[in-house]
Amino acid sequence: MPRFAERAYNFSPGPAVLPLPVLEKVQKELLNYRECGASILEISHRSKDFLPILDETQQLFRQLTQLPDNYRLLFFSGGAQMQFSAVPLNLLSRSASNRASYAVTGKWGELALEEGKRYGSAEEWMHGREDRYNRIPNVQAEDLERLKGSAYLHLTSNNTLYGTQWNHFPQTGEVPLVIDATSDILSREVDFSQFGLVYASLQKNLGPAGLTLVVVRDDLLGHHLPQTPKLLQYQAIDSQNSLNNTINVFAVYVMRYVLEWYEEQGGVAAMEKQNRQKAKLLYDYLDESDFFLTSVNPPDRSLVNVIFNLPTTELLQQFLQECEEVGLLALKGHREVGGVRASLYNALPLTAVERLVEKMRDFERKALT
Ligand code: PMP
Numbered sequence: 001m002p003r004f005a006e007r008a009y010n011f012s013p014g015p016a017v018l019p020l021p022v023l024e025k026v027q028k029e030l031l032n033y034r035e036c037g038a039s040i041l042e043i044s045h046r047s048k049d050f051l052p053i054l055d056e057t058q059q060l061f062r063q064l065t066q067l068p069d070n071y072r073l074l075f076f077s078g079g080a081q082m083q084f085s086a087v088p089l090n091l092l093s094r095s096a097s098n099r100a101s102y103a104v105t106g107k108w109g110e111l112a113l114e115e116g117k118r119y120g121s122a123e124e125w126m127h128g129r130e131d132r133y134n135r136i137p138n139v140q141a142e143d144l145e146r147l148k149g150s151a152y153l154h155l156t157s158n159n160t161l162y163g164t165q166w167n168h169f170p171q172t173g174e175v176p177l178v179i180d181a182t183s184d185i186l187s188r189e190v191d192f193s194q195f196g197l198v199y200a201s202l203q204k205n206l207g208p209a210g211l212t213l214v215v216v217r218d219d220l221l222g223h224h225l226p227q228t229p230k231l232l233q234y235q236a237i238d239s240q241n242s243l244n245n246t247i248n249v250f251a252v253y254v255m256r257y258v259l260e261w262y263e264e265q266g267g268v269a270a271m272e273k274q275n276r277q278k279a280k281l282l283y284d285y286l287d288e289s290d291f292f293l294t295s296v297n298p299p300d301r302s303l304v305n306v307i308f309n310l311p312t313t314e315l316l317q318q319f320l321q322e323c324e325e326v327g328l329l330a331l332k333g334h335r336e337v338g339g340v341r342a343s344l345y346n347a348l349p350l351t352a353v354e355r356l357v358e359k360m361r362d363f364e365r366k367a368l369t
Contacts, residue, residue: 001324008327009352013160013305013334013343014183015203022257022347045247053253054241060259064186064268067215068193074214074234075242075252080108080182080201082232083212084115087154087178087197089228091220092120094176095151101125101175105166106133106159107336108180116154119225125153132337133162135297139170152176152196158184160204161334163307163341164300169194176220185213186262187304187346188272196220204304205345207255210248262346271346272303278344278353279303285357291364309339316340319363328356 010017033040036049043049058073067073076082092098098120102113104127116122125147126137147153153172158165160183169177176196185200192198197216203209214234221235230236230244237244262271283301286294286308294301294308310316316339323331333339342356 002327004327008329009348009355010329011342011344011348011352011356012330013204013341014345015209016205016343016345017347018207018254019258019261019347022254022261025257026254040253041250043249045243045249050249050253053249053256054243054247057252057256057259060256060263061213061215064259064262065190065192065215070218071192072216072218072221072234072238074216074237075247076212076214076232076237077210077245077248078212079209080180080199080212081111081115083180083199083214084112085118086214086228086232086234087112087152087199088116088119088122089232090224090234091176091178091197092116092151093223093225094220095120095149097121097149099123099150101147101150101153103127103137103153103155103170104129105136105156105164106162107334108160108182109154109156112154112156112180120151125150128164131295133159133164134295134300136164136166136300144170144172147172147175150175152178154178154180156180158182158187158302158304160305160343161337161341163294163296163302163305165302165304167299176217183343183345184302184304186268186271187275189268202251202255204343205258205347207258208251210251211255258347274350275303275344275346278348278350279306281350281353281357282306282342282344285360289360289364291367292360304344306342306344307333307337307339308342309333315367322363323356323359326355326359328352328359331356 030039100116100122102124104110104113104124113122128135128137153175157179178197179195181198182200183204186205199214201212216234224233286292292308310319320332331340333341
C-alpha cells in the first residue's frame, strides 16, 4: 500500500472525503474549543457550548434545502440501516393492515424491505433487478394505483453500489414517500415538500460516520407501533430535540462546518452544478471509450457513484493498483458488484475527476498498444 506525504484524491464511497477547510478548522479547534477550556470531544451534549452547534446545524440544513416549517429534523445513532427498522415501526400503523410498499432498486432497498417484513406486510412494489439493477423502473399510472392503502412508499434515491439514481420521484398522493437519501442528500436540488420522510446517515455528504439525519413531516409523528423502542420513536426523539441520550457531539459539530462550507460555495445549486460537471467528464469519457465499459442505463446514471469495468479481471486489478500508486484512492467496486466505482460526493474536487480521466486515457492507450 503506497503512503502519501500529502492528501491524495479520495473516491471513497463512505466514510467519504470531507472539505479540506472543514478538516483544518476541526484541527485548529480540537484541543480547546473556542476557549471553553476543553475539546469538543470532551464536553456535554447539554452544555452551552454544544447546544448552539446543534441549533445552527439544523438551521443551516433548513436554509440549504428551503425546508418547509412543518418538517422536523432528528438525529439518530445507528446508521441508515437502523432506519430500515425505525421507518416501519413508526409508520406502518398508518395502514389498517400494516401494509407498506418498497421500490427495490439495489442492495439497500432489498435490506430495507427485509427489515420492513419483520413488523408488517411490507411488499415489493417495483424493482429494477433484471440486468443486475442497472436501471430505475418506469412508473406507470397503474403502478401508482397499486399503492393505495399503503402506509408509505419507501425508495432509495441513489443506489450507491449499482450507480443508478431516481431522477423524478413518483407522485404518490396521499401515500407518504419515504426516501433513503444516504448517498445523494444535498448533492442536487430537490423539493423536500414532496416527501413524507427523508433519512441519510452522515458519512457521505454530511459529515463523519456515527449519526443519521431524519427529516420528517410533522403529521407522521406519533404513529409508532407499541413495541417500538423508545430511542427509535420519532415523536420521542423530536420531543427532546434529539438529546434523549448522549448524541454524537463530534459528528454534529463537523456537520455544522460541512453545511457552512456548502453555504459559502453557493448552496446546493452550486454543489449540483459541480457534481454535474464531474459526472459529465467521467461519463463522456466512458461513452467515448470501447475499453472502459458501463452498463448503467444512461437516463438513470447516478451523479455521485459512477460504476464501470475493464475487459478482464487482470486489467481491472492492474488499473486499481496503478490508481492507488498515483494517489487516486478507493476506486474498487463494492464486493457484490466488482469493477470500479468512483464516488464523486460534494467535497471531491473537479481536479480529482480530471486526474482520474487522465489516468484512464493513459491506461487505455498503454493497454491497446
Ligand atoms: N443506504 C444507502 C443508500 C447506503 O449507501 C448505505 C451505506 N453505503 C446505507 C443505506 C447503509 O448505511 P449505514 O452504514 O449508515 O447503515
